[in-house]
Amino acid sequence: MKLNDIDFLIIGATKSATTWLQQSLQQDPNIYMPAPELHYFSRCYDRGDDWYLSNFEGQKGQRLIGEKSNSYMDTEGAAERIRQKLPKALLIAQLRNPIERAYSDYCMLYRRGEVDRDIAKYLDPRRAAGGRFLNGGLYFQQLQAYVDRFPAEQILVLLYEDMKIDADAQLNRVRKFMKITGELPPRPVEKKVKDKAEPVVNPTLRRLLRPFKPMVAPFRNNSGFKRIRSMAVAEVQYAPLTRELRERMNDFYATEIEKLGAIVGMDLNGWLKNGGIQ
Numbered sequence: 702m703k704l705n706d707i708d709f710l711i712i713g714a715t716k717s718a719t720t721w722l723q724q725s726l727q728q729d730p731n732i733y734m735p736a737p738e739l740h741y742f743s744r745c746y747d748r749g750d751d752w753y754l755s756n757f758e759g760q761k762g763q764r765l766i767g768e769k770s771n772s773y774m775d776t777e778g779a780a781e782r783i784r785q786k787l788p789k790a791l792l793i794a795q796l797r798n799p800i801e802r803a804y805s806d807y808c809m810l811y812r813r814g815e816v817d818r819d820i821a822k823y824l825d826p827r828r829a830a831g832g833r834f835l836n837g838g839l840y841f842q843q844l845q846a847y848v849d850r851f852p853a854e855q856i857l858v859l860l861y862e863d864m865k866i867d868a869d870a871q872l873n874r875v876r877k878f879m880k881i882t883g884e885l886p887p888r889p890v891e892k893k894v895k896d897k898a899e900p901v902v903n904p905t906l907r908r909l910l911r912p913f914k915p916m917v918a919p920f921r922n923n924s925g926f927k928r929i930r931s932m933a934v935a936e937v938q939y940a941p942l943t944r945e946l947r948e949r950m951n952d953f954y955a956t957e958i959e960k961l962g963a964i965v966g967m968d969l970n971g972w973l974k975n976g977g978i979q
Contacts, residue, residue, distance in 0.1 A: 702754050709767035709791040709879060710783065712847070713774025715837055716805040717797035717861045721890050723769040725872055728887035733760035734767050742783050743776035750786070765879060767791075775837055780846035790855070791879060792847055797861035798972040799838025799958070800950045804942045806834050812937055820940040826953040838954060841961040848964055858965045 711719050726732050739745065741753040760766055767790075773779045774794060783790065797805075807823050810816045816823055823834050847856055857878040864871040868889040876882075951973050962969040 702757055702760075704750060704754065704786050705789065706766055707757070707768070707787055707790060708765045709793060710773060710787070711767070711769035711771075711793045711795070712779075713771040713794055713843070714796050714802060714840065715771040715774070716802045716809065717771075717795045718864055719769055719771055719795050721864070721868075722793070722795055722859075722871075722875070725868075725887060725889040726767075726875070728890075729881070731764045731881055731884070732767070733757070733763035733765070734769065735759065738770045738772070739768050740770045740772050742779045742786070743770060743772035746782060765881070774843045775839070777846075780850055783847075784850040788851075791857070792851060792855055793857045793859065793875065793878070794840075794844060794847075795859040795861060795864070796840050796961075799840065799954050800942075800947060800972070802838050802861075803834040803950065806837060808937075808939050811939060818940045820942065821946060824942070824950060825946060826949055830953070835950075835953065839957055841957045841964065844961065844964065858967070860967070862971075 711723060713719065723734055727734050727736075735756045737756075739753065739756055741748070745752070756768070757766060773783065783792075803824055807816060807820060811818070821828060823829050823832065826835060829835055844856075844858070857875065859871060859874060872887070872889050955973060958969050958972055961967075
């Protein structure tokens, strides 16, 4: 296994159904993708190429080999590292309305007990500019690094919103981009991945119990532990994204969205007009 055996990368964006895309592609016998996100070109580059390639040892002669790491989109330097190591790789970016993406990311971390209910602290550009949630949607800046380094025919930009309308068509776009022909496409994964409506342990309780997590880890699959946990789970009540906050986020992203539409050849004004959260 060599670096030039890797054919494609899904580079992001976070909370844009890239796990759905990965799991759908993994159903195709032509494709091999390791399950975890490797984050090699972003967070783990110091581990070296041998470590990176060791994650592909499970592949058994599949025609196409790739991986998904959402941090490749928003990590400075990742694009240049990929250009140096995988100059011929196909790059797939699936993007989502940045306002909805930020809110979804906030909800995920709230479920984990890592943020509190003061949503404006994380999403209001007057207070949170430069933070994870808002920066994650600066797609023009992120994609420009790849456009500057790779030919256009190696980059595919997809929209989360198109996937919601027709998942089969979205997968067919990917298959065409990867030149997979002559076979029926795999059915896309139907179960929603990382559903924020799924009941969990109360986020406040999760924060309080976090120091004890290593102690209870060996018992997580125990039937008694599962019964106790089932008594503590409930559907999470998230802080709402108010109209006022959405309007501030609209203003924050407006220029970025306009520039993004120009480089990808898409009309993205609907992102700013859409008043609902999915």
